[in-house]
Amino acid sequence: MSITTVYSAFLELEKRDIVLAREKSGYYVKPLLEDLLPFPQIPTKPIGPGKVTVNNLSFALCEAMTDPDVLQLGGALIHPDLLPAKSLYSSLRAISSENRNVALSTYEHFMGYLELRRQIAKRADPIWGPTSANQIVVTNGCMEAVSLCLQSVAQAGDTILVSSPTFPWFLQLIEDFGMYALEIPAITPEGIDISLVLEAINRYTIQACILMANFSNPLGYLMPDEKKKELVDLLSSHRIPLIEDDIYGELYFDSKRPIPFKAFDRTGNVLYCASFSKTLSPGLRVGWTAPGIYLDTVRRRKLNQNIANPGITQIAAANFLQAGNFDRHLRRLRTNLKHQVSNMALAIARFFPAGTKISSPRGGFTLWVQCPDGLDSLNVFRRALKNQIAILPGIICATTGIYGNCIRISCGMPYDDHIEAGIKVLADIVNDQLSESNGNEH
Amino acid sequence: MSITTVYSAFLELEKRDIVLAREKSGYYVKPLLEDLLPFPQIPTKPIGPGKVTVNNLSFALCEAMTDPDVLQLGGALIHPDLLPAKSLYSSLRAISSENRNVALSTYEHFMGYLELRRQIAKRADPIWGPTSANQIVVTNGCMEAVSLCLQSVAQAGDTILVSSPTFPWFLQLIEDFGMYALEIPAITPEGIDISLVLEAINRYTIQACILMANFSNPLGYLMPDEKKKELVDLLSSHRIPLIEDDIYGELYFDSKRPIPFKAFDRTGNVLYCASFSKTLSPGLRVGWTAPGIYLDTVRRRKLNQNIANPGITQIAAANFLQAGNFDRHLRRLRTNLKHQVSNMALAIARFFPAGTKISSPRGGFTLWVQCPDGLDSLNVFRRALKNQIAILPGIICATTGIYGNCIRISCGMPYDDHIEAGIKVLADIVNDQLSESNGNEH
Numbered sequence: 001m002s003i004t005t006v007y008s009a010f011l012e013l014e015k016r017d018i019v020l021a022r023e024k025s026g027y028y029v030k031p032l033l034e035d036l037l038p039f040p041q042i043p044t045k046p047i048g049p050g051k052v053t054v055n056n057l058s059f060a061l062c063e064a065m066t067d068p069d070v071l072q073l074g075g076a077l078i079h080p081d082l083l084p085a086k087s088l089y090s091s092l093r094a095i096s097s098e099n100r101n102v103a104l105s106t107y108e109h110f111m112g113y114l115e116l117r118r119q120i121a122k123r124a125d126p127i128w129g130p131t132s133a134n135q136i137v138v139t140n141g142c143m144e145a146v147s148l149c150l151q152s153v154a155q156a157g158d159t160i161l162v163s164s165p166t167f168p169w170f171l172q173l174i175e176d177f178g179m180y181a182l183e184i185p186a187i188t189p190e191g192i193d194i195s196l197v198l199e200a201i202n203r204y205t206i207q208a209c210i211l212m213a214n215f216s217n218p219l220g221y222l223m224p225d226e227k228k229k230e231l232v233d234l235l236s237s238h239r240i241p242l243i244e245d246d247i248y249g250e251l252y253f254d255s256k257r258p259i260p261f262k263a264f265d266r267t268g269n270v271l272y273c274a275s276f277s278k279t280l281s282p283g284l285r286v287g288w289t290a291p292g293i294y295l296d297t298v299r300r301r302k303l304n305q306n307i308a309n310p311g312i313t314q315i316a317a318a319n320f321l322q323a324g325n326f327d328r329h330l331r332r333l334r335t336n337l338k339h340q341v342s343n344m345a346l347a348i349a350r351f352f353p354a355g356t357k358i359s360s361p362r363g364g365f366t367l368w369v370q371c372p373d374g375l376d377s378l379n380v381f382r383r384a385l386k387n388q389i390a391i392l393p394g395i396i397c398a399t400t401g402i403y404g405n406c407i408r409i410s411c412g413m414p415y416d417d418h419i420e421a422g423i424k425v426l427a428d429i430v431n432d433q434l435s436e437s438n439g440n441e442h
Numbered sequence: 443m444s445i446t447t448v449y450s451a452f453l454e455l456e457k458r459d460i461v462l463a464r465e466k467s468g469y470y471v472k473p474l475l476e477d478l479l480p481f482p483q484i485p486t487k488p489i490g491p492g493k494v495t496v497n498n499l500s501f502a503l504c505e506a507m508t509d510p511d512v513l514q515l516g517g518a519l520i521h522p523d524l525l526p527a528k529s530l531y532s533s534l535r536a537i538s539s540e541n542r543n544v545a546l547s548t549y550e551h552f553m554g555y556l557e558l559r560r561q562i563a564k565r566a567d568p569i570w571g572p573t574s575a576n577q578i579v580v581t582n583g584c585m586e587a588v589s590l591c592l593q594s595v596a597q598a599g600d601t602i603l604v605s606s607p608t609f610p611w612f613l614q615l616i617e618d619f620g621m622y623a624l625e626i627p628a629i630t631p632e633g634i635d636i637s638l639v640l641e642a643i644n645r646y647t648i649q650a651c652i653l654m655a656n657f658s659n660p661l662g663y664l665m666p667d668e669k670k671k672e673l674v675d676l677l678s679s680h681r682i683p684l685i686e687d688d689i690y691g692e693l694y695f696d697s698k699r700p701i702p703f704k705a706f707d708r709t710g711n712v713l714y715c716a717s718f719s720k721t722l723s724p725g726l727r728v729g730w731t732a733p734g735i736y737l738d739t740v741r742r743r744k745l746n747q748n749i750a751n752p753g754i755t756q757i758a759a760a761n762f763l764q765a766g767n768f769d770r771h772l773r774r775l776r777t778n779l780k781h782q783v784s785n786m787a788l789a790i791a792r793f794f795p796a797g798t799k800i801s802s803p804r805g806g807f808t809l810w811v812q813c814p815d816g817l818d819s820l821n822v823f824r825r826a827l828k829n830q831i832a833i834l835p836g837i838i839c840a841t842t843g844i845y846g847n848c849i850r851i852s853c854g855m856p857y858d859d860h861i862e863a864g865i866k867v868l869a870d871i872v873n874d875q876l877s878e879s880n881g882n883e884h
Contacts, residue, residue: 062745066551080547086539088546092754093535097528104530104723105522109508140582144748155620156598172746178597281546283753303504304614306586310755311725312534 039189040219040357040370040406045196049159049180049204057378057396058172064390071413071422074390076217076366078278078412082336084320084329088281091319092312103311110303112138112288113314119321120288127249128263128272135290137299138309141282142247145273145289146210147173148305152297153241153271154179158207161200163192165368165397165406167217167245170210181399182206189360191221194230201238208241214258215248218368218397218408220361222258232264241294243271248364250279250330253338258363268292276317278365279330285309286317336414337365343415344423351427353434367409368394371430374437375405383429389422482661482799482812482848484606484627487638491601491622491646499820499838500614506832513855513864516832518659518808520720520854524778526762526771530723533761534754545753552745554580554730555756561763562730569691570705570714577732579741580751583724584689584717587731588652589615590747591713594739595683596621600649603642605634607810607839607848609659609687612652623841624648631802633658633665636672643680650683656700657690660810660839660850662803664700674706683736685713690806692721692772695780700805710734718759720807721772727751728759778856779807785857786865793869795876809851810836813872816879817847825871831864 065075095103111117117133124131139145146169154160156178162170164183174181182200184192191213200206211231213223223231235242246260262272271294275287286309291298302308320326345358348369359368371377377393384391394406413419507517537545553559559575566573581587588611596602598620604612606625616623624642626634633655642648653673655665665673677684688702704714713736717729728751733740744750762768787800790811801810813819819835826833836848855861 058745059742062549062552065549075549077548080543083547085543085546089539089542097531100531101522101527102725104527104725105525106519107504107507107517107719107724110504140748140751143746147747151618169746172742176593176743176746277549282549282749283545283547285748285750285752300501300614301618303500304585304611304618305589306582306727307724308727309582310727310752313752313755 038357040359040368045185049182057381057393058168060385061390061392064385069388070385071389071419073409073411073413073419073422073426074392076278076410076412077282078333078337078365079414081414082333082412083281084325085281087323087325087329088284088316088320091323092316094319095312095315099315100312103315106311108308108311108314110308111299112136112309113311113318115322116286116314116318117288119318123321124290127257127259128265131290135292135295137289137291137295137302138314139273139275139287139289139302140285140306140309141277142245142273142275142287143169143173144302145275145287146170146243146245148298148301149241149243149271149273149289149291149294150174150177150179150208150210151301152291152294153243154207159204161197161206161209161211161240163211163216163219165218165394165403166210167212168392168396170245171396171399179207183398183400186216186219186221189221190227191216191219191223192231194227194234197231198234201234201240206238206240208243209235210243210245211261212245212248213261214246215251215361215364217245217248217364218359218366218392218394220359220364220366220368222362225259225264228259228261229264232261232270236265236267236269239269241269241271244273246272246274247278249274251334251337251365252363253334253341254362262290265292268294271298279333280317280320280326284313284317286313337411340411340413340415341365341367344409344411344419347415347420347423348409348427351424353427353431365411367411368406369409370394370406372434373405375430375434376437377404377407380407380426380429380433383433384426387425387429389426391426480799481631482801482810484629484661487627491624499823499835500610502827503832503834506827511830512827513831513861515851515853515855515861515864515868516834518720518852518854519724520775520779520807521856523856524775524854525723526767527723529765529767529771530726530758530762533765534758536761537754537757541757542754545757548753550750550753550756552750553741554578554751555753555760558728558756558760558763559730561760565763566732569699569701570707573732577734577737579731579733579737579744580756581715581717581729581731581744582727582748582751583719584687584715584729585611585615586744587715587717587729588612588685588687590740590743591683591685591715591731591733591736592616592619592621592650592652593743594733594736595685595713596649601646603639603648603651603653603682605653605658605661607660607836607845608652609654610834610838612687613838613841621649625840625842628658628661628663631663632669633661633663634673636669636676639673640676643676643682648680648682650685651677652685652687653703654687654690655703656688657693657803657806659687659690659806660801660808660834660836662801662806662808662810664804667701667706670701670703671706674703674712678707678709678711681711683711683713686715688714688716689720691716693776693779693807694805695776695783696804704732707734710736713740721775722759722762722768726755726759728755779853782853782855782857783807783809786851786853786861789857789862789865790851790869793866795869795873807853809853810848811851812836812848814876815847817872817876818879819846819849821879822849822868822871822875825875826868829867829871831868833868
């Protein structure tokens, strides 16, 4: 880019109060992400149990996810270059011919390959205390973990507490199982308000919760530890199982891995779920759950519904972990994601219409973007897809259509001119759509 | 074995009417399996919808399945030497580094790897007519296919028709989903009596059926084609979805692959399920379903519950099929299984107590053995396991305990002295248990 372009961009950013100009020193980005743009607004009251009908969009979304010509700002995908596929394949190739024959010619243990469970337990140890391989069930990704846990603690007709906005897949599961979603607003960057949870418990019969403590999808909030503890204790005292999705827990931008709800679980009431899909390989489909006192029910469902995970992929994952390069890879990945998220946030701040609000995640790699009122995110989704750009329309992150003016932007791809061009096109679509819906064609 | 041993064995078999002695010619086994021993008795009336509670045994059974020191006559496992693990691994290694990186670094399409679905469709073509890759959803084994199909057509409280005896996993799924099982006796080697199905339809509200037309597990029956057609038409006219498990369809002992229910399906009412677990690799976890008119619901559930199968295992399977060695492998496998099943049947006929009845499957590799009244198959199961022998107690093949004197013997292992010794030990346990339960300690 020419100096003039850069300079005019900085002037624009200064005008929008995004960068600070310090005399004789240069431009500084304001404290990273925090306060870049205002934090998105979320309703302040719980939304009563509602029937879920968000399912139909996900097909279109998933088709787009596997299309290499589409700019992937939709699905929470990490660019292949940032994942250690080569090293993982080496771990697969390193499996002895004997073990390989066993893995291909027999069923793996229904709870998962023992050495993998040991490795997972070893990693869990410093995060949430002594853990044994026998408390862990390996699943076909994190979603299978959540699905098995949800089926194990609730049934059709039950009400499930989630945050608002929430990960659409939770709503889709709740819909498929004939359950109801109760949405508790995540009113601050710190996640849901616990007094609202208590209010909801007193008013409705809540059978289970599905929540993320660390870098929630899509809002990216990080609950403070005391709040995690308070919530775990509250739910435990009401015997409401807490299904925790900690898939982004390893992708922190600060210096320390945040601890999950599970760390505060003294009664076995937390069903912890995670996977390697956002850190190592989505295509390997290796997730796991430590479902506490619900272990027997959960592992029975795993056994009954699909016998076991493939053996060979589990051994590859175990070998990769054992080789000891995972943490080094994670450090690199975190640095990359942190930069990608802030670059993307800056680009959105630059190109999106005035009045846009944005989340300031301290981990993970999704941004929640609230556009001015009147935006139809579904329409933006469709138009963007025609321009080979995938986004996630905010409307599917709730049962009630309240996030129609929001979109989730995934920052899994290295920031470059191509992405910047895509964000510009997206901003144009947003502007066009806003003008049209406000009746001012331009 | 010495000539005398062999000769005395034949004398014993002749006495028991199992072999024929032809003068100057030698001993002949009577028409293979048919009429070796009487066919097991099955109740003649449908068993009304019942709550299922067979689940607890399966843990012990599955633990035994992964124990290399246990003689595997329990789980339907094929000996690793009979499976082409080496060739399958070559197919996996042959994946180009580019495809491998994509497979490991991204999510596979939620319906499955396209080329694999094409290969599956190509194989289905001559069996049940023109099939497209878009009608097929790849699943984590056949059980996931059955599970997704069952969830897609029925819900808690519904009644599901199965055969009696049935594959215990069907009952376990029905139990987990809070449904009821209606068991229709399979009164002949040809499977369930269709007039009994009609009777059941008239008497109860049946939401769905889970049935096997070809070499049912555990009974091994093969329904004649006209009966398949009649049943498919009957269920279609009553709009009762038919979930077909055809996992043993390729393992026929006669000259021709039997066609499935799906071949007679003109309304899309048959949800066909199968996998490579009994023919290529159980550990690969590659199954599939062609769910007819229920495709949208089934694939949505696959997507929502675990996003997709791993890519790398699917590509390996597709490459293996494409290499064109599958049919040659299957021919060899069929011959082996046929011999193993008849050798095992002969051994059971030799060593088990008089009055024992046995099934005469024309495919698959399980034998259904009905011991004299008074046998407690659960007790036999426990004692056998102490002697490092796994069997499947018949009692878990029904909801009502009616098969307490039956056991299912898997014939997946090459017949040898070790197996023969195991069958002898098992026969001793059966004899002991019978004596005890009849109050005649010996």
